[in-house]
Amino acid sequence: MSDASDRPAADAAPLIAPGETWRSVTEQIGGIPLSKTSRGWLFGFAVAFAGLMLFFLSVAWLLLRGVGIWGIQIPVAWGFAIINFVWWIGIGHAGTFISAFLLLMAHEWRSSINRFAEAMTLFAVACAGLFPLLHLGRPWVFYWMLPYPDTMGLWPQFRSTLVWDVFAVGTYLLVSLLFFYLGLLPDLATMRDLAKKRWKKRLYGLFALGWRNSAVHWQRQQKLYLLLAGLATPLVVSVHSVVSFDFAITILPGWHSTIFPPYFVAGALFSGFAMVLNIILPVRKVYGLENLITRRHLNALGCVMLTVGTIVAYSYFTEALIAWYSGHSFEIYMMRNRMLGNFAPAYWFLILCNVVVPQALWSRRVRTHAGWLFLVAAFINIGMWLERFVIIIQSLHRDFLPSSWGSFGPTFWDWATLAGSLGLFFALLFLFIRFLPMISISEVKELAGKEGGREN
């Protein structure tokens, strides 16, 4: 690492604005859930809620008719459902990375955004977790994928990566939830103490589990928090590696590739950080949190995106290189078709989104400018969805036997389910913003203390 004096200005910028006190932090963050419902929030929630209703409608129709309402067929037997699954689970990765990995690495800048990122993770994993269930031909028997002792003595087929998915995603959801809740405990207690209304006090108090700010509480909470962080960190790598196995263990050209695990993990972080930015930037603006989420945070997030984005770009390059180097005619055809075939526009647009546009992040001005950063992140989110589209649809639509080649056209219900899942995600996010402190009060107060804030 270079000397502190060489550091660019943005890195040296304070993590929170100077002059913040413990009290000001508590009142600012804790005040948001306790304030009156704003019109803006109502409007935003209404839009998200409409999306959620669309999701329910799509799911109801799906359960009524079957997966045939989507555009999937033979050979493209997986479509939007699996694309959305991989996309959402990828988005979920940033949360754990920011909370757990950066905690272990003692990157203090995570404190202002970790709560947000964790909430995002939970909601994204919730969205992601629904898709593999919904995409089943007979979703009502999804539990056959779980290892439970049934009367016929049947167990899941453990060689199948879909069973690994169940464990990976299940573990991930559980650990993320625990981690989120554990970090929330002191803040729930703060909210209990801040709340004026009796029922609010009761409710926050209930979930605060009797937190009394005692040193013993803190000592135990911190120890467990660190332990959970240690547990969660490998999950960052494992979950998306397992998801990538869904593709990598098959024999399908375009899927059968050893680079998939690192490639998918990098891609997951890429989209996860992009989604954090896409959400946090408007929220920061609306709720005036520039003093807590400073340019230094933006810069750090931008740097991470640039790093993982480069890994992703390298993976694209390797995929193409290995297809050519293998001399395997099916692989070569697949790659040529990816670049020149029916779905070439999707491929080149994803290259634009994920490789070309992120190059703007080399510029510090872009990294610290909320507007530009938002735009780049939006491109990355779209690009990462397209990446999964290309991997799944394009590889499937033309495989070994030209006689079975097909195409893919999404139906209204494909789009509705995707839009609906966004509705579900944002509806949950709006509720989170409305009822819980979206920034960790206790951690930011710790920072405020370190940054020279006063203790009153």
Next chain:
Amino acid sequence: MNSPEFPPGAQEWPRGLSRRKFARLAAASAALAGTAGCTRQPLEKIIPYVKQPELVVPGKPLYFATAMVLEGLGRGIIVESHTGRPTKIEGNPDHPASLGATDAFMQAAVLELYDPNRSKSVRHNGSDSTWAMFETAIRERLESGPVFLLTEKTTSPALIDQIRRLRETFPEFRWHHYDPLDFSTVTGGPPPQVPITLDDAEVIVALDADLFGEGLANLAHIRTWARQRHLWENGQPVKLYVAEPDVTITGAMADHRLPMRASEIAKLAEQIISGVVEGPEWVRKVVEDLRTKRGLLVAGPRQPAAVHEMIRRFQETDRQLSESEIPGGLAALTEAMRGGEVETLLVFGGNPAVNAPVDLGFAEALKGVPFSAHLSLYEDQTSGLCQWHLPQAHFLETWSDIRAFDGRVTIMQPLIEPLYGGRSAHELVAAMSGDAERRGYGVLRDFWDSLSEEAWRTALAEGVFEDPRSRSATPSPAFNDAVAVPDPEPADQITGLEISFRADPCLHDGRFARNSWLQELPAPLTKLTWGNAVIMGSATAGRLGVENEDVVELSRAGRSVRGPVMILPGHVEDAVTVHLGHGGDHGFDAYPLRTMDAFWFGDVLVEKTGEKQRLITTQHHQDMEGRHLVRHALAEDYRAKPSVIQDMGHPPAEDETFYPPSPLPVSDQQWGMAINLNTCVGCNACILACQAENNIPVVGPEQVALGREMHWIRIDTYFEESRVHFQPVPCMHCENAPCELVCPVAATVHDSEGLNVQVYNRCIGTRYCSNNCPYKVRRFNFLEYNTGVVPPLNLQKNPNVTVRSRGVMEKCTYCVQRISAARIEAKKEDRSVRDGEIVPACAQACPAEAIVFGDINDPESEVSKWKASPLNYALLGETNVRPRTTYLGKITHG
């Protein structure tokens, strides 16, 4: 008893049950019992199954021999019947036109039988009537004046005899016939005489003759040809030359194929016969081969009589005989109708209002007939123009008889009582003769009274017998005084575009247009389902400025129809081909373009309309992309180097693995299949045989367009340079099955006999298996596809095969139900299953014997012998999935 385990009242008599309470409870029970009695009970007296009828055992099918009639000739079939309901049709091995094989039409007949849309009642001027009323009415007409009868072509000895005797009673009675695929039935002249055997030929030259796809000897032709070409072991198997405008399955199998307009075939025949050694290389080769080898020159029935006459003079061969006396033609009948001579017209079967040559004006003339009746399976356009519609009994509900192409006779026996109260032509003619009570059996038994009871039983059981009655090659008109109209001069010079009409390979002349199995069956070359197209070559399309799916308007003789373009490699230029028999909701009706002078081909104007129409095909890509999927070599290369086929791929060695052999139990018998690409003619019989056997649903045009057809076996068609290849693809039953690895719930697993089995009840529908299947043979129930199976269609279902519901994956099982049945039989006799005892539905239907199934552990089994051939190769062997189904590479004459 006060144990808490028993809820109050569950076991013990209620305490303190008073007399009153008892009476109340009893009354309530009686009332409830009464409501249960409100369900509708059948009116008929039911008979308890006290004494089981002999032979009828649930779960044990019975087999009956009968025949299916098409174009007036019969093909022997064996019908499988489960407790009285026919479910599946197989070929009759003793019948000359079947030889144990079937085609798609025979397979689909069983669906037609149960079709709930078949007509169910006698209709008179649009309202329901009765058979008795019709019988009274027709008797009156017979007494009062001449009655004209129009039938389809028939060779039924009993029916012809009945009509002959009716004519004796009513001398003014007239009989005409019409078949939309036989021009002689329009003119009333003698039918074209096509050769009935290819047996002795070393070289076959087919001029616009679809020997394998059309005509009623096609299955025999395929068999003869395939037996010679089987493994290329003995010397010089028969060589096939084909000249044709479009690509038929015969052309696809040709060693040398010459695209040629139908109108130029006559000139080509002349060239060949005169032995001119000039022109295209194809002609020179043909002339050379015909000079040095035993050759057979055949012209198709689409060619004018002059061509047939020319060829008959060139070489004398066994030709098809016909009844010595033939009915009059449609042209003469229509003439009489227009002249007002026809006061009474009976139409038995067919749909001439639609498929008569349009310039005859049959439909118009029919409207003017004062008394007309149509006996048919469906209320169709002809029924609509007649005063009376009479529901016809299906051939599986009928006693009748019919000749094969070689004159042998099958007595057709019914498998089931008429489902919809239909009657047969025999019964109708009997009623006209004044014997309304006479049923088909009586008519038949009386006609064949020369057969002793024993001979009769044998004839029924065997399904075919030699008939001593006379037949002749030069039939004469006998049933009317009308003279045959002369053939119109065919236009031998077509300067513009030529249109060529062909019977649809799936719908025939249109009679099967209501059969959803046949509608959804992909046409052999175009892979079109649920519709037809204007088929043309790429240069012609380029000249017209059209591409696939562009709608064009075809016009000739003042009429026009519209249809989408489909470009077919190998189609002759400056010509278009349309398949007849479509129309209504699916495809376009090409009959309006068909006139007397262009019954099979003529000139046409093609104009682009600017509209688009989706072509619904099951294979969108017919280029192999340089992959060795169908391996093909020339005969000389194969002789020089027998490993030429196997050298085209490099599958990894079996020991190239880190894994120990599977610890699972392995049975002594290991099933495998081999498919011979030398002999598969792409006729589609296997697809429908599989559909009928395995309860495969029909999904409809929208679902097929999406790519969700359910056929377990498909036939891939590839065009490679000037050749066409067919490759049937069922599940390969891979030993290293990639599908099994990825299923999260073990719904697809291996059994001890090497089958890759699909457990429907365990399947949760992840479709992961399909993604990982390199052959894409798995089929998924994306929606509930069996909602259309309304009674009585459910009766067709094979009781030994599960009907799959929505959300489960399915695929070829190697007909595991047949394997089980054979295994059970073998166990009962304490032996192992014999070779050839298990025949999957596809192999059984195959006229080319191109599919063989058996134990690959037994070196003496047929399948092992095939797999030992140097032609044997595994499709996509390099993926190391080790398929149990392998192919025999294709060798052709250079």
